[in-house]
Amino acid sequence: MAEVYDQLMADAPYSEWVSLTQKIINQYHPDIQSILDLGCGTGEITCRLSEAGFQLTGVDLSEEMLSLAAQKSPGTKINWLHQDIRELKGLENFDCIVSFCDVLNYITTEEDLQRVFKNAYHSLTDSGLFIFDVHSLHHIQDHLLGETFAEVYDDISYIWLCDPGDMNDTVVHDLTFFLQSEDVYERFDEQHVQRGYSVSEIERQITSAGFQLLNICSDFKLDGSRDGDRLFFICQK
Template sequence: MMYQGFAGVYDHLMEDVPYQDWADLLDSLLIKYGNTGRKVMDLACGTGEITVLLHEKGYEMTGADLSEDMLALAIQKAEEKRMPIPFFQQDMREMEGHDLAYDAVIINCDSLNYLLEEQDVQSAFKSVVEMLHDNGLFLFDIHSIYKMKHILAGSTFADAGDDVSLIWQCFEGEKKHSVEHELTFFVKDDEERYSRIDEFHQQRTYETGEIFLWLKDAGFEVLECFGDFQPGAVSEEAERIFFAARKTSN
């Protein structure tokens, strides 16, 4: 899934996302479970918001994303802050050139839900384990089944901003626990004219038990699983599920 023209309005779509809370949570997990290592790979980094925030906390960040356009924005943000963050255009399922390079790998903002096949998720986990030092951490999140079924599927969201307006329709997908997103943006230019950007996205989520099994098969032990930024048990109505896993020693 390539963002193309969508990259330019992605930050508008995500402007209510609590990025600072996200970075603080990741920092707390890295401190809690880490081995004081500071080298972190932000996979599916998007426009680099969390990458930059963690760099500000003192981590030696690297970013990777499939979308060239998203990466261009991430590079611009890092350069504006004079942050020496390397970025790579790579697929999380087929990472190359990063063997045993990182103390932690993170995948944020339900990016794993864009992997629509079970084997793709398994490939991503195996790719991550190859990038980590022994005892390295893997931190990520996914949409809950509850959110896919009861909040997203069948819903329409709209936002009329001064420069960008959005209509976002969600439909139940063909695959199990999946949704399809139809997004239409109207973006005003400097001459007060509007251009239209249409995007079609698909996401799929998975049972927690499946995630646990695939992590174990890839070479991880699960350290913690919780919902909605609140460490502890996952409630039935949690919308986002977070995982903290550690690579087992060879």
């Protein structure tokens, strides 16, 4: 999917993620210099935060995604690392950790989610910030489950089916792509599984990992609302 990811995400609100991150940093910890991006993908947010003057390290499980990210950042000091965020190694003393674009919805067990939170805690400096987002439960239940999405472009088309998973509050994304290669279209398929968590469960997990929860907001608005499709959690070590 790395090959077509940026094309499919061309309209993603990357600037809003960066703007919100800067607002949170200015409000809660204006001295932040170094940022660790967990689940950085092809590096769109990572590169923008680097351009804003921060020292960036991007971590992702996909070597293909990281390769594309590195191609976007020649001459920069961004450090790209191939690691599983459930098993972080050698990463410490970061002023801030971010994990955006519903990366943590891909962590589908409570045990693994706690491991991610503890890894983040141990990778931060004292008073460091951990900022992440997730799809809200109502978004998964009301806007994804049972839905079908499709797009047709000149060189790529896709069909995206969203079905309930075996566990409660999980959604299975079955994606079929048709990618133009010269004068024919090649098909490839991927399956992704995500899980939604209640706010209370995330709060419990955050506290158990040692964090103080500073604020929850939604849909890129730093106003304390919890009614949106995308929830943001702001935590401090």
